[in-house]
Structure formats: structure tokens, C-alpha cells
Amino acid sequence: MAGSGVVTVYGNGAITETTKKSPFSVKVGLAQMLRGGVIMDVVTPEQARIAEEAGACAVMALERVPADIRAQGGVARMSDPQLIKEIKQAVTIPVMAKARIGHFVEAQILEAIGIDYVDESEVLTVADEENHINKHNFRIPFVCGCRNLGEALRRIREGAAMIRTKGEAGTGNIIEAVRHVRSVMGDIRVLRNMDDDEVFTFAKKIQAPYDLVMQTKQLGRLPVVHFAAGGVATPADAALMMQLGCDGVFVGSGVFKSGDPARRARAIVQAVTHYSDPEVLADVSCGLGEAMVGINLNDEKVERYANRSE
Amino acid sequence: MAVGVLALQGSFNEHIAALRRLGVKGIAIRKPEQLESISSLIIPGGESTTMAKLAEYHNLFPALREFVKMGKPVWGTCAGLIFLANKATGQKTGGQELIGGLDCTVHRNFFGSQIQSFEAEIPIPEIADKEGGPPSFRGVFIRAPAILEVGPGVEVLADIPVSSEKSSSPVTLQGEEEKAGSEEKVIVAVRQGKLLATAFHPELTADFRWHSYFLKMANEAGDEASSSSSTINEGSSSLLSERTPNDLPIFQ
Numbered sequence: 001m002a003g004s005g006v007v008t009v010y011g012n013g014a015i016t017e018t019t020k021k022s023p024f025s026v027k028v029g030l031a032q033m034l035r036g037g038v039i040m041d042v043v044t045p046e047q048a049r050i051a052e053e054a055g056a057c058a059v060m061a062l063e064r065v066p067a068d069i070r071a072q073g074g075v076a077r078m079s080d081p082q083l084i085k086e087i088k089q090a091v092t093i094p095v096m097a098k099a100r101i102g103h104f105v106e107a108q109i110l111e112a113i114g115i116d117y118v119d120e121s122e123v124l125t126v127a128d129e130e131n132h133i134n135k136h137n138f139r140i141p142f143v144c145g146c147r148n149l150g151e152a153l154r155r156i157r158e159g160a161a162m163i164r165t166k167g168e169a170g171t172g173n174i175i176e177a178v179r180h181v182r183s184v185m186g187d188i189r190v191l192r193n194m195d196d197d198e199v200f201t202f203a204k205k206i207q208a209p210y211d212l213v214m215q216t217k218q219l220g221r222l223p224v225v226h227f228a229a230g231g232v233a234t235p236a237d238a239a240l241m242m243q244l245g246c247d248g249v250f251v252g253s254g255v256f257k258s259g260d261p262a263r264r265a266r267a268i269v270q271a272v273t274h275y276s277d278p279e280v281l282a283d284v285s286c287g288l289g290e291a292m293v294g295i296n297l298n299d300e301k302v303e304r305y306a307n308r309s310e
Numbered sequence: 311m312a313v314g315v316l317a318l319q320g321s322f323n324e325h326i327a328a329l330r331r332l333g334v335k336g337i338a339i340r341k342p343e344q345l346e347s348i349s350s351l352i353i354p355g356g357e358s359t360t361m362a363k364l365a366e367y368h369n370l371f372p373a374l375r376e377f378v379k380m381g382k383p384v385w386g387t388c389a390g391l392i393f394l395a396n397k398a399t400g401q402k403t404g405g406q407e408l409i410g411g412l413d414c415t416v417h418r419n420f421f422g423s424q425i426q427s428f429e430a431e432i433p434i435p436e437i438a439d440k441e442g443g444p445p446s447f448r449g450v451f452i453r454a455p456a457i458l459e460v461g462p463g464v465e466v467l468a469d470i471p472v473s474s475e476k477s478s479s480p481v482t483l484q485g486e487e488e489k490a491g492s493e494e495k496v497i498v499a500v501r502q503g504k505l506l507a508t509a510f511h512p513e514l515t516a517d518f519r520w521h522s523y524f525l526k527m528a529n530e531a532g533d534e535a536s537s538s539s540s541t542i543n544e545g546s547s548s549l550l551s552e553r554t555p556n557d558l559p560i561f562q
Contacts, residue, residue, distance in 0.1 A: 025561035026427045029452040029514055032558065033355050033388070036319040052402055055363035057319055057356070092402040093357050094424060094453065116424035116453070140425055215559070223559055266367070273318050273364050274340060 027141035027161035030094065030116065031225035034058055034162075034248055038238065038269050039227070041065050041252040043083075045090035051255070054265035058094040058116070060250070061087040066123050066170030067253035067292065070303070076124040078106040081113050088115070096143070101309050102128020104137075111140040117162070119143050122308040123169045123252075132309070135159030145229070147180045147306055149187035150206030152222055154310075157209045163222055165246070166306040167230020170253050172294035174231045174240065176306060181228055181244045191217045221245075230306070233258070233291045235271030235284050242275035259289030313528065314339040314348035318364040320356015320389060324513035327557040328521050342373035350383040350528035353390030355452065355511050358418065361389055362406040371407055378411040383504040383528040385520075391507040392416050392455050399458075412505050413461030420456035420496065420509075427452045432498065432510070434519075436467050440526070441519040448517060449498065449510035456509055457497035468499035468508075504531055516560045 037057025042048045048059045063079040064072065078099050088095045094116035099106035101120055106127075110118050120133055122145050135142040136159040143162040146152035152163045165184060167177030187206065194202060194217065203213040215223050228241035229250035238249045249272055255265045267284040274280035295302055315325045317338035326336035337348060345351070351374075353361075365371055378384055378394070386394040393409045395416040421427070431446040438445045447468070460466065472494055498509040506527060512520035 023429060023561070025450060025514065026429055026452065028558070028561055029450050029511065030424050030427065032321050032324060032514060033357065033452055035321065035323065035356075036317070037357060037360055052359060053363070053404075055360045055367075057360045088423075092400070092419060093359055111425065114423045114425055219557075219559060221558070225558065266363075269360070269364065270367055277340075 024161065028224055030141060031143070031162040034094070034227075035225060036273060037248045038265075038272050039096065039248070039250045040255050040265060041250075042087060042256065045086050047256055047261070048087045048091045048095075050262050051265055052091045052093050054262060055269035056093065056265065057248070058096055059087065059091060060096045060098065060119065060252075061115075062098060065253040065256060066305075067172070067257050068170075069123060070170040070295075076100075078103070078109065078124070081109060084110070084115060085113055088113075098124055099133070100124040100127040102126065102131050102133060104133045107133050107138060107140075107142075111138055115140065117141050117143055119164075120160075121145060122166060122305050126308050132158050135161075143227070145306070145309070146184065148183045148206070149191070149216070149222075150208045151310065152184060152226075153206070153208035153212040153216065156212055156222070156224055160224065162225045162227065164227040164229040164250055167228065167232070168297060169230045169305055170295075171231050171297060171302070172233040172254060172257070172292040173297055174233070174237045175297055177228055177231045177237075177241065178244070180230075180306070181241060181246060184222070184226070185245050188216060188221060192220050232268070233294065234288075235264075235267045235281060238268045239271045239275040239281050242272055248272065254292055257292035259291075264288050264291075312337050312348055313525070314345065314351040316351060316353045316361070316390070318356070318361045318370075320354045320361060321387075321511065321513050322354045322356075323557055324511075325352050325354050325387075325521075328513050328518055329525075332518055332521055332525065334525060341368055342370050345373050345377055350524075350531065351377060351385075352524070353384065353386040353393050354513065355388035355390065358389035358392040359402055359406055361393070362408075366407060371409065374409045375411070378409055378505070381504055381531070383506070383524065383531050384411075385506040385508075385524045385527075386412075387508050387511055387513060388452065388454055391457070391509055392418055394505055394507050395457075398455075412500070412502055412507055413464055414457050414497075414500060414502075414507075415459040416455050417458050418455050419453050421451060421454050424453055427454070430470060432468050432470055434468050434499070436465075437519050437523055441523055443517070443519055447512070447519070448515050450514045451498075451510050452514075454498075454509045457500060457507075460497060460500060461502075464500050464502040466497050466500055469495040469497045471495050514560065 039058045040051040040056045041060045061084045096117040098119045098121040141161040144155035144160040145166040165180035203210040227248045228246040233254040270284045315336045329336040394412040397415045400418040432449045
């Protein structure tokens with residue numbers, strides 16, 4: 001097995017120390033099965049079926065999509081478990097659900113109803129300003145948001161088996177998603193060319209565990225599956241995220257806040273598979289009807305969900 | 311000789327990385343015409359519904375069925391197993407299209423949701439015999455399917471016990487092998503001629519015996535047909551250069 005190209009990863013066991021019942025490999029395994037796919041926010045079983053029919057690789061069960069949370073305000077919490085169960089029964093693809101940051105009881109409830117993945121999400125109102133959920137305590141896998149490399153590695157250290165760059169949910173504006181993906185990928189490129197002696201200080205600077213920083217340096221990528229999220233509204237947006245190096249895409253309000261959800265969902269799924277083929281991208285982008293209304297993020301009054309956690 | 315990996319969605323990068331470690335180039339297949347340039351194909355794990363939809367959008371099914379009919383070697387892991395089966399149960403409303411060819415009945419998502427996903431050491435006498443190494447294999451089952459029935463021409467390569475009262479919770483194998491005789495078993499790996507199928511994910515482990523077994527199958531087929539597999543045509547030059555992906559670590 002010592003063939004060429006095999007990387008002996010520094011401290012490979014570093015993030016795998018978890019309960020014996022559900023090893024980290026199994027948690028990451030599902031995320032690996034989602035690679036090259038699109039995960040869509042849905043609020044009803046009917047929408048879930050539309051997403052499945054369009055080729056989504058998973059759905060995120062919610063009470064309100066981020067655009068509505070933004071518009072209506074108030075405290076956003078975990079969805080009613082009854083709704084999540086109904087959505088779970090409606091489809092055969094994996095179902096994810098959101099828990100508030102630091103609200104480990106919401107996560108326990110989601111684990112109890114047999115959800116496939118928990119998103120500890122900044123889109124919901126934060127429950128604990130200091131701490132995230134200790135995700136090692138759960139058998140269920142977690143996906144967490146990040147804006148930069150340090151934040152991603154801190155979440156992985158807490159037990160996240162999948163990372164999504166945050167973007168700015170519910171805006172239909174890709175600018176923040178690009179900023180966050182570029183930040184993560186740029187830092188990895190800097191890290192890759194760095195002398196080993198400098199990694200200690202770099203780890204201190206980005207406030208991330210040294211062993212995970214070193215592992216990232218060796219791999220040249222995040223050590224778990226990395227999706228993009230927050231602001232994807234068109235097939236071109238989705239393909240942009242893929243070309244920047246993400247493993248897949250979350251689409252929140254972009255699908256079901258548009259004129260023709262079924263068609264747009266299908267186009268985004270195809271765009272993610274054929275992300276490097278402009279001819280297919282042109283083909284699927286034609287005649288999709290109205291995209292969701294975007295929000296200009298230069299406006300100071302727009303709340304930045306991405307800044308809710310560190 | 312190039313091996314194609316169906317790259318619509320799922321763990322195709324992992325398969326290509328495993329092939330690279332064995333010194334074989336894996337070619338990502340996304341369109342029907344690309345199938346002409348390869349002599350064997352791996353259908354990776356992923357969401358079978360998603361992969362079926364994407365295959366349908368680009369009219370891949372007729373070409374894939376033709377590929378199987380021509381007797382070219384095909385290996386399906388997890389979702390790929392569902393694709394190859396003649397019959398699948400537990401599908402979404404309205405069913406999904408299959409390639410077929412493998413004479414068996416598959417239960418999609420047999421073991422339940424992600425929380426029931428598991429790892430188990432499974433005995434693989436046939437593979438250990440051919441490829442050497444330890445007599446068991448670390449099988450990673452992610453929302454995995456299982457094979458309920460097989461036809462007469464199908465060789466069973468591996469099975470695992472499931473407790474009879476609750477079929478959704480697999481028993482851990484260690485220390486329970488004595489009792490296994492009284493328990494029901496489900497089939498998790500089969501071979502029928504040039505078709506290989508596994509319900510688990512060898513691409514997620516560092517044990518490449520299944521990949522090497524498949525490559526030998528493919529080489530045998532290549533010798534018989536003496537095909538002109540040297541003409542590797544990457545096709546569509548309009549594709550933007552895909553950077554060679556650095557792949558994820560293998561978690562032990």
C-alpha cells in the first residue's frame with residue numbers, strides 16, 4: 001500500500017477520536033457521498049419532492065427559508081420535529097435540519113428523530129455566544145459554517161464532519177460566498193508554500209489547532225468535505241463555487257424564491273455536475289424565469305448572519 | 311489502460327484517487343460519447359436518485375445499458391450496485407431508472423438512515439484468495455443498500471449477519487460469529503460474469519484489494535477482446551482545465 005502518491009498524513013487520528021459507535025469515517029462518509037451534489041432548503045414535503053425530482057442529493061428541512069427569516073425577523077429556532085418527520089417520509093434522499101449554534105439539546109432532538117445530518121447554523125438565532133456544540137458527543141454528523149480557514153479548522157476540531165463556507169444566507173448575492181471561499185482557498189495556498197517552521201505561528205495567527213493546520217498543509221485542502229453556501233441563486237453562481245474548488249453547493253432561498261423552482265433546481269443540479277463545461281452551463285441557464293430578488297450588501301442595515309459566530 | 315468512473319455525483323474522486331494509487335488513470339465520465347473511449351467502468355457511491363436524474367438529463371442510460379450488454383466490466387459501489395440491479399425496492403415515489411444486467415433484487419437504503427450507518431469487518435474469502443492480505447475487509451456502509459435475492463448465475467462474494475427481529479440494525483461481527491449461523495444474513499458483494507457490485511465503499515478505505523480485483527477482471531476482458539484500448543480520447547477539448555484534486559484523507 002506504499003505506492004506512489006500516498007500521503008502519510010500528519011496526525012491522521014487527530015480529529016477521529018470520537019465515540020466508538022459512530023466513527024468519524026462513517027460521519028465523513030455520508031458527506032463524501034454528497035460530493036458533486038446540491039443540497040436544497042425546503043419548507044414542505046411537496047417542495048422536498050420537487051427537490052428530489054430535480055436531482056438534489058439532500059434536502060435541508062426548515063420552517064422558513066433564510067430570505068423569510070431575514071424579512072420577518074424575530075428569533076429563528078429549530079423547526080418543528082413533526083415537519084421534519086413529514087419531509088423525511090416524503091423523500092428517500094438524506095434529510096438535514098438546522099440547530100441553533102451552541103444549542104445542543106436541539107441537536108439531541110434532531111438525533112432522536114433520526115435526521116441524517118445536523119447543520120449548526122448561524123442563520124438561526126445564536127443560543128450560545130461563546131461555545132459551539134461539542135459535536136464529538138453525538139453519533140449523528142454535523143455540518144458547520146465558516147468564513148475563513150481558522151474558523152473551519154476550529155469547527156472540525158469540535159467534531160464537524162463537513163464544512164460549508166457561510167456566504168450571506170437569504171440575500172441571493174454571491175459576493176460574501178466568493179469572499180469566504182477565496183479566503184479559505186487562499187489561506188490554504190499560502191499554507192502550502194510555507195516553511196514547516198512557520199506553521200506554528202500561522203496556527204496561532206488563525207487561531208486553529210496546530211495538528212489540523214499541519215494536516216491541511218499536507219493535503220492542500222480542508223480535511224473534510226467542503227461545500228459552499230449563502231447567496232447561490234443561479235446555475236452560474238453554483239458553477240462558480242465549484243470552479244473555486246468546493247465539493248458541492250447548498251442552495252437556500254435561491255430555488256423556492258424564484259419564478260420556476262423545479263426548472264431552476266434542475267438547472268443548478270446540472271450546473272454543479274458539469275461545472276467546467278461552459279456549453280452545458282449556457283444550455284441549462286436558458287429561460288429559467290425570474291431569479292430570487294437580491295439584496296445589495298453595501299447597505300449597512302442588512303444584518304450579517306455570517307458574523308454571528310467566530 | 312484507462313478505467314472510466316461515472317462522475318455525475320458522489321465519491322468519484324475517491325475512486326479516481328484509489329486507481330491513481332494503483333498506477334491506473336481514472337477518467338471522469340459525464341457524457342454518453344465519453345463511454346466509447348474506455349474499456350471498463352466504475353459506478354461510484356452517491357445518491358442513487360440524484361445520479362439517476364443526472365444520467366437521465368444527459369441521456370446516459372441507453373449508452374450505459376449498451377456498455378453492460380457488450381460484456382465490458384462494470385463495478386458498482388453502493389449507489390452503483392442499485393444501478394446495476396435488475397430490480398430495486400424502497401425507491402422514491404415514482405421509482406427511478408436503472409441500468410440493470412445484474413440478476414438480483416436490491417433493497418435501497420436497507421440499513422436505515424445515517425445514524426444506522428456503520429463499519430464492520432466482513433469476511434471476503436474469494437478476494438483474500440486472489441489478492442492476498444487479511445481474510446476480512448473493513449466495510450464502510452453509508453445508508454447502504456443490501457442484496458435480498460440473487461439469480462443462479464450470481465456468485466456471492468460477501469455477506470453480513472443481521473439480527474432477525476430488527477433487520478435495520480446490523481450486529482457487530484466481533485465475538486458474535488459463533489451465533490451467526492442462527493441469524494439471517496444479507497448479501498453485500500456479488501459478481502456475475504464481468505459485473506461486480508458491492509454495497510459498501512472500498513474507495514473510502516486504504517485497502518485497495520477490491521480495486522485491484524476489478525482491474526484484473528478488466529484486464530482479463532481486455533485480453534479476450536483484444537480491444538484497442540490504447541486510443542484514450544479525453545474528448546471535448548472545450549472543458550476548462552480541471553485542477554487535479556487533492557483528495558480527502560482516509561479516516562481509519
